[in-house]
Amino acid sequence: MKKSKKKMTKETKMAILKFFIFIFIIFCIFSVFVFFHAAKGRRLKRVTVEVQAEKLNNSIKIFKALEGRYPELAGNEDNLKEIVTSKGVSFQEIYEDEKVFALPKDIKNKIEETNAITLVKDEKGGWYYDMAKGTIEANLPEKAYK
Numbered sequence: 001m002k003k004s005k006k007k008m009t010k011e012t013k014m015a016i017l018k019f020f021i022f023i024f025i026i027f028c029i030f031s032v033f034v035f036f037h038a039a040k041g042r043r044l045k046r047v048t049v050e051v052q053a054e055k056l057n058n059s060i061k062i063f064k065a066l067e068g069r070y071p072e073l074a075g076n077e078d079n080l081k082e083i084v085t086s087k088g089v090s091f092q093e094i095y096e097d098e099k100v101f102a103l104p105k106d107i108k109n110k111i112e113e114t115n116a117i118t119l120v121k122d123e124k125g126g127w128y129y130d131m132a133k134g135t136i137e138a139n140l141p142e143k144a145y146k
Helices: 009-068 091-095
Strands: 127-130 135-138
Touching: 009 091, 009 135
Parallel strands: none
Antiparallel strands: 127 135
16 A cells, blocks of 8 residues: 655645744734733732822821821731720721731732731831831832832
C-alpha cells in the first residue's frame, strides 16, 4: 500500500498563517484589556484608602472638638461604640460605622486585609495612628496598590 502524500497548497498555507495571526491579535487585545483592568483596580484601591483615611481623620477631629482629647482607637477597631465622649457620643456615631475600614490586601507587597490600628509605622498593613497629632494614615509601603 502506498502512502499518499498530499502537498499543502499555497492557499492552505495562507489560511493557516492567517489563523495564527488572528489568534495572535486576539491574544494581544486580551493582554491589553487585562493590563488596563488590573491597573484600574489598583487605582480604585488607592482612592478608596485615601477616602477612608480622610473619613477617619475627620471623625477624629470631631471627637477632639467634642471631648478635648483624641480617641484611643488602637485596640478598638472592631468596637467603636466603646469609645465614648463625656457627653455620651460614641465614636461609632461620629464615624457612622461599627468598625474601622479594613484596608484591602495587596498580594504583590504581601499585605493582608486588616483594619488593625497601630501606634508605630511599620508598613505592614492596617492603619498608623499618631495620637499626639490626631492623624491617621494607611500603614502601607509607598508602592502599595501600584
